[in-house]
Amino acid sequence: MTVTPLLEAVELSRAYGACVANERVSLALRAGRIHALVGENGAGKSTLCRMLFGLVRPDAGRILVDGRAVTLRSPRDAMAAGLGMVHQHFMLVDELTVAQNVVLGREPRRGGRMDLARAEAETAELAARFGLAVDPRAPVGGLAVGVQQRVEILKALHGGARVLLLDEPTAVLTAQEVDALLAVLRRLRDEGRAILVVTHKLPEVMAVSDEVTVLRQGRVVGRLDTAATSAVALSELMVGRHVDLSRRPRTTTPAEERLRVEDLVVRGPDGRARVNGVSLSVRAGEVVGIAGVEGNGQAELVEGLCGARSPASGRVVLCGQDVSRASVRRRRDAGLCHVPEDRLAQGLVPAMAVADNAVLGVHHRAPASRGGVLRRAGIAAAAQALVRAYDVRPADPALPVAALSGGNQQKVLVGRELSAGPRVVILAQPTRGVDVGAMERIHAAILAARDAGLAILLVSAELTELLALSDVIHVLYRGRIVHTVDAAAATVESLGPPMLGAGVAA
Amino acid sequence: MLLALLPAALAVTTVAVLGAIIIGALGKDALEVGGQALHATLLTGYGLSQVFFKSTPLILCGLAVAVPLTAGLFNVGGEGQLAAGGLAAALVAGWLAGAGAVATTAAVMAAALAGGAAGAGCGVLRHTRGVHEVISTIMANFILAAGCGWLLHAFAAEPGTSHTPELPADVLFTRLGSVLDAVQGSLLSTSLPLALVLAALLQWVLWRTVWGFELRASGLAPRAAVHAGIRAAAMVVGSMALGGALAGLAGAHFVLGARRFFEEGMSGGEGFLGIAVALMARSQPAAVVPAALLFAALSQAGLSMASHVPRELVLVLQGAVVLVLGGTGPLVDALSRRRAEVRDG
Ligand SMILES: Nc1ncnc2c1ncn2[C@@H]1O[C@H](COP(=O)(O)OP(=O)(O)OP(=O)(O)O)[C@@H](O)[C@H]1O
Numbered sequence: 040m041t042v043t044p045l046l047e048a049v050e051l052s053r054a055y056g057a058c059v060a061n062e063r064v065s066l067a068l069r070a071g072r073i074h075a076l077v078g079e080n081g082a083g084k085s086t087l088c089r090m091l092f093g094l095v096r097p098d099a100g101r102i103l104v105d106g107r108a109v110t111l112r113s114p115r116d117a118m119a120a121g122l123g124m125v126h127q128h129f130m131l132v133d134e135l136t137v138a139q140n141v142v143l144g145r146e147p148r149r150g151g152r153m154d155l156a157r158a159e160a161e162t163a164e165l166a167a168r169f170g171l172a173v174d175p176r177a178p179v180g181g182l183a184v185g186v187q188q189r190v191e192i193l194k195a196l197h198g199g200a201r202v203l204l205l206d207e208p209t210a211v212l213t214a215q216e217v218d219a220l221l222a223v224l225r226r227l228r229d230e231g232r233a234i235l236v237v238t239h240k241l242p243e244v245m246a247v248s249d250e251v252t253v254l255r256q257g258r259v260v261g262r263l264d265t266a267a268t269s270a271v272a273l274s275e276l277m278v279g280r281h282v283d284l285s286r287r288p289r290t291t292t293p294a295e296e297r298l299r300v301e302d303l304v305v306r307g308p309d310g311r312a313r314v315n316g317v318s319l320s321v322r323a324g325e326v327v328g329i330a331g332v333e334g335n336g337q338a339e340l341v342e343g344l345c346g347a348r349s350p351a352s353g354r355v356v357l358c359g360q361d362v363s364r365a366s367v368r369r370r371r372d373a374g375l376c377h378v379p380e381d382r383l384a385q386g387l388v389p390a391m392a393v394a395d396n397a398v399l400g401v402h403h404r405a406p407a408s409r410g411g412v413l414r415r416a417g418i419a420a421a422a423q424a425l426v427r428a429y430d431v432r433p434a435d436p437a438l439p440v441a442a443l444s445g446g447n448q449q450k451v452l453v454g455r456e457l458s459a460g461p462r463v464v465i466l467a468q469p470t471r472g473v474d475v476g477a478m479e480r481i482h483a484a485i486l487a488a489r490d491a492g493l494a495i496l497l498v499s500a501e502l503t504e505l506l507a508l509s510d511v512i513h514v515l516y517r518g519r520i521v522h523t524v525d526a527a528a529a530t531v532e533s534l535g536p537p538m539l540g541a542g543v544a545a
Numbered sequence: 546m547l548l549a550l551l552p553a554a555l556a557v558t559t560v561a562v563l564g565a566i567i568i569g570a571l572g573k574d575a576l577e578v579g580g581q582a583l584h585a586t587l588l589t590g591y592g593l594s595q596v597f598f599k600s601t602p603l604i605l606c607g608l609a610v611a612v613p614l615t616a617g618l619f620n621v622g623g624e625g626q627l628a629a630g631g632l633a634a635a636l637v638a639g640w641l642a643g644a645g646a647v648a649t650t651a652a653v654m655a656a657a658l659a660g661g662a663a664g665a666g667c668g669v670l671r672h673t674r675g676v677h678e679v680i681s682t683i684m685a686n687f688i689l690a691a692g693c694g695w696l697l698h699a700f701a702a703e704p705g706t707s708h709t710p711e712l713p714a715d716v717l718f719t720r721l722g723s724v725l726d727a728v729q730g731s732l733l734s735t736s737l738p739l740a741l742v743l744a745a746l747l748q749w750v751l752w753r754t755v756w757g758f759e760l761r762a763s764g765l766a767p768r769a770a771v772h773a774g775i776r777a778a779a780m781v782v783g784s785m786a787l788g789g790a791l792a793g794l795a796g797a798h799f800v801l802g803a804r805r806f807f808e809e810g811m812s813g814g815e816g817f818l819g820i821a822v823a824l825m826a827r828s829q830p831a832a833v834v835p836a837a838l839l840f841a842a843l844s845q846a847g848l849s850m851a852s853h854v855p856r857e858l859v860l861v862l863q864g865a866v867v868l869v870l871g872g873t874g875p876l877v878d879a880l881s882r883r884r885a886e887v888r889d890g
């Protein structure tokens with residue numbers, strides 16, 4: 040191609056200590072093209088994006104904007120050069136409103152002060168133009184993750200960026216939201232922008248990109264035209280083996296009821312009922328799935344069940360014992376474990392070592408401690424076992440969790456909860472942001488736990504995941520279960536309408 | 546590890562350079578004055594024992610800040626908690642005069658309880674009402690200073706004085722000189738080993754016990770801590786109570802180990818200096834000891850220079866140390882980040 044790329048990476052390298060995150064990575068983003076970047080967890084995708092956006096300095100190599108070498112010292116430089124980035128983990132200020140977040144760093148001013156009305160108008164206009172529904176005045180902290188993701192995208196678009204770098208923008212979105220986002224990306228492409236999108240979801244790559252770069256252990260192992268490849272070929276290129284995510288129905292019959300939820304009502308921070316009379320039951324050896332568009336009460340349901348938020352009314356019965364009022368600790372000790380949806384805020388302590396995180400939640404009992412005193416040997420052994428069983432990379436329990444790639448953080452979290460010896464486990468978005476290889480491993484672990492007689496409640500925004508793992512699927516809409524199906528008989532298409540409230544009296 | 550020593554090294558350098566400049570500007574020979582002060586402070590038995598004596602309340606007040614800081618709470622109420630502890634110690638020791646070690650023990654416990662209650666109160670406000678602990682502990686400083694002053698004058702003061710009656714020797718902390726010839730005649734008492742043992746104990750508690758683990762986790766990631774079954778209330782109230790108790794013990798040190806009575810404005814700002822000590826120690830209880838010794842040495846060196854330079858020099862230098870610490874904290878963070886960059890994915 041003869042057109043000069045809008046943004047080009049030339050042999051970029053970056054190491055973290057002994058870990059080579061990027062090694063001579065080259066990549067060109069051209070106007071009017073969507074470039075997908077794929078690779079395993081820890082392959083170096085985020086590192087590459089962060090170098091291109093001035094967040095991380097390359098050790099070697101050059102970055103060219105419009106064919107001219109530039110030095111990006113900070114995101115400010117990158118924005119000035121016409122780049123915009125959507126981060127894998129949100130970079131939003133919870134206390135500010137949507138509009139304030141969107142314009143942050145380039146606020147419209149009037150008389151030296153921020154012109155809030157104009158910020159809100161600009162945000163609304165941008166949101167309408169790209170079909171990203173948000174309320175410009177809502178404080179960001181109270182929004183569902185899916186909505187926060189839209190805010191991130193609006194923020195990147197607000198500066199009028201010519202080059203957009205999106206690091207796993209779809210990880211937290213539902214199928215419908217993903218479709219909407221892909222439409223937005225196509226529109227931006229047709230306007231002549233250059234787009235880099237990182238994703239673990241290969242169907243998305245196939246659906247939206249023009250070309251693909253595959254990273255493996257920091258190196259480019261493939262550069263393909265999307266039209267000339269397939270999802271299967273890409274996944275094999277990424278992980279170096281064949282990946283099987285097909286449905287594996289249970290072979291045992293479910294045994295006794297382990298978790299019963301009766302008429303549960305959970306209120307959000309604003310006092311509104313977010314879970315409004317949910318009843319369900321999970322038996323030993325079965326996976327019950329909860330489908331629904333993000334923000335329909337899933338987060339509050341999980342918090343109400345695990346004890347982080349006390350229910351307004353209704354009952355939670357765990358193995359015959361009423362735990363509706365019990366603390367998180369008591370529920371955990373009674374065998375109720377959970378993987379919260381927001382791993383970095385709710386699931387892990389990023390600044391602490393992998394080893395400490397591996398026992399968080401079970402740190403008060405053997406083998407992590409005895410008589411209130413920590414046992415380092417017990418913690419080290421538990422961490423080693425987890426790192427090995429879930430193939431956490433790098434396999435160094437002394438590393439802070441913050442230094443792991445997103446997918447590896449998730450492996451630590453899921454592995455910890457499944458190895459805590461639970462009788463019931465609640466999994467919220469267990470494979471969010473993990474690569475296909477790791478997803479296969481986590482799915483296998485969930486199914487093994489099921490076959491070992493665990494009762495599992497699976498809350499996921501991924502319909503394919505729900506369909507592959509669940510025995511029964513409940514659809515949650517506005518805090519109520521509006522639809523229940525046998526997973527074997529359900530399809531992505533059949534779940535869509537009830538998720539959007541079709542057939543529900545308003 | 547070496548990075549952790551950087552703030553201390555910078556603080557010492559600042560003191561040396563700035564001190565030399567000021568002394569020089571006053572028309573004195575900086576090398577000579579400084580050398581003499583250094584000698585008098587660190588190389589004479591008297592100077593050294595004074596440094597350790599002065600470090601005792603600083604260690605306790607430093608710990609009083611370091612423990613809550615581990616849980617993410619900033620206890621700036623050391624001054625008030627110290628006063629409450631001091632008054633409690635004086636009253637209990639006075640009532641039990643003649644009971645010897647029993648009275649001392651009871652007075653120490655009363656001091657810890659009084660300071661602890663003051664700290665816990667702010668913790669409760671934080672947890673139940675969301676009142677920021679910096680605000681509540683500052684306000685508590687005023688309330689406790691005024692309250693203790695009123696109690697003192699209304700009920701407890703020796704007539705004609707502004708302090709409680711002098712306590713008999715049997716209820717005071719034992720002078721170390723009575724058992725250790727090397728420090729004979731010094732002011733050092735059992736409060737010094739008490740403070741040292743507490744620092745060591747707390748280092749162990751924070752890093753080796755379940756409670757310390759929970760404290761660190763909730764300081765670093767409060768929501769993750771809740772999801773892991775750690776009770777936020779226990780962390781907030783517990784760490785503030787423990788912090789307050791430690792400052793209360795500093796009050797007991799003044800009453801039972803230095804003054805022999807309680808009086809208003811008894812501390813020379815140790816409650817506040819404890820903040821600087823804890824920051825310098827980066828909240829590590831073990832590191833609080835050397836940090837407190839540095840501040841104590843500075844103050845003692847100032848005293849020994851009193852005939853050459855104005856007293857305020859020490860205040861200036863202390864202030865400079867705090868500024869340097871404020872500046873190096875982020876610097877150290879930035880440097881360690883260079884290695885393990887705070888990531889977004
Ligand atoms: N600040 C850091 N300190 C130490 N190692 C780091 C740091 N940042 C990244 N790494 C390492 O660099 C490698 C690449 O990480 P990166 O986040 O780029 O992966 P990724 O491809 O984005 O993975 P994921 O799909 O899981 O998000 C990983 O092995 C990671 O552990």
Ligand SMILES: [Mg+2]
Pocket residue numbers: 084085086127206444445890
């Ligand atoms: Mg990443």
